[in-house]
Amino acid sequence: MLDPVVLFFLLGLVAGLLRAELRLPAAIYDFLSVLLLLTIGLKGGVELAEVSAWQLLPQLLGVLLMGLVLPLLLFPLLRLFGRLKRADAASLAAHYGSVSVGTFAVAVAFLSHQNVAYESYMPVFVVMLEMPAILVGILLARGLSAQTRWCALGHELFCGKGIMLLLGGLLIGWACGREALQPVTPLFFDLYKGVLALFLLEMGLITASQMGMLRRHGLFLLAFGLLTPLVAALIGGQLAVLLGFSVGGTMLLATLAASASYIAVPAAMRMAVPEANPGLSLAASLGVTFPFNVLVGIPLYLQLAHWLHAQGG
Incomplete structure (x- = not known):
């Protein structure tokens, strides 16, 4: 049975492609984004308060390494096979080395729908993986240039x-704990699925708006946007098994590896590497990879997690 949040995304996608008169006001979309991000952080912080920091250290280091290595692997492939300029290849590699909070939220909802347990402190890794790929992408594009405004960046x-x-x-959830957050539970936790559904409705509309850019840049972006998440998910899933994650945690780390940023990285690259074409990265990440992960990838990554654990067992 399809999760209703996925159907909301499809509604937005179809409406956007048909150019229907459907658009959430910008203020509403911003409000939904704030609620979604805070809820993910609060959930992770509550669980983080109940876990030993030393227990997390190997996982933190392993996930950090993944965030550094993925863009380094993608950059030469983009230069060789995509024949992209250095700045464009570095920017696209940074987008795919970073993560999509929206994809992570859908994956968490999917696991809940399937009654699959996972490590609830996973939002810690979402925060971690936003940053390394951006730094690697800037270094790939510019090197250690004195012209880079590191303080502003x-x-x-x-x-x-x-x-x-x-x-x-994350910090509020960690500091307050589960009981102290009870008064705000109706807003942040009970409404989470509805907030996610409306957020994905708008994401479907935004995805439809990227299709023109995708058509202009040919089959390479389509192939890259479909194949990269599959390979990255395999890397993330295998790493998760080595680090001792559960099946649900393995699926979530595979999903994070397979996702591509469309919020933090575009803003950082616009500042640090302004010569890079943002349309290329957004067309691939939003026009191809995001809908692929939401509609096909996330269930596939759960099957991958089961298979990897079976192989490991």
């Missing part, structure tokens, strides 16, 4: 809306 990275809300929610 650091402010953009750590004070951008996505990181600030995720990290803030």
Whole structure:
């Protein structure tokens, strides 16, 4: 049975392709984004408070390494097979080395729908994986250039809306704990599925708007946007098994590896590498990879997680 949040995404996608008179006001979309990011952070913080930091250290280091390695693997492939300019290849590699909070939210909802348990502190890794790929992408594009405004870029990275809300929610959940958050549970936790459904409705509309750019840049972006998440999911899933994650945690780390950023990385790349074409990265990440993951990839990554654990057992 299809999860209703996926059908909301399909509704937005079809409406956008048909150019229907459907669009959420910008203020509503911003409000939904804030609720979604804070809720993910709060859930992770509550669980983080109940876990030993030393227990998490190997997993934190392993996930950080993945965030550094993925863009390094993608960059030469984009230069060789995509024949992209250095700046465009670095930007696209950074987008795919980072993560999509929206995809993660859908994956969590899918696991709940399937009654599959997972490590509830996974939002910690969402926060971690936003940053390494951006730094690697900038270094790939510019090297250690004195012209790079590192202070301004650091402010953009750590004070951008996505990181600030995720990290803030994480710290609040960790500091308060489960019982102290009961008064705000109806807003942040009970309404989570409805908020996610409306968020995905708007994401479907935004995805439809990227189709023109995708048509202009040919089959390479389509192939890259479909094949990269499959290979990255295999890397993330195998790493998760090595780090001792459960089946649900393995599926979530595979999903994070397979996802591509469309919020934090575009903002950072626009500041640090302005010569890169943002349309290329958004066409691939939003026009191809996001809908592929939501509609096909997430169930596939759960099967991959079961298979990897069976092989490991």
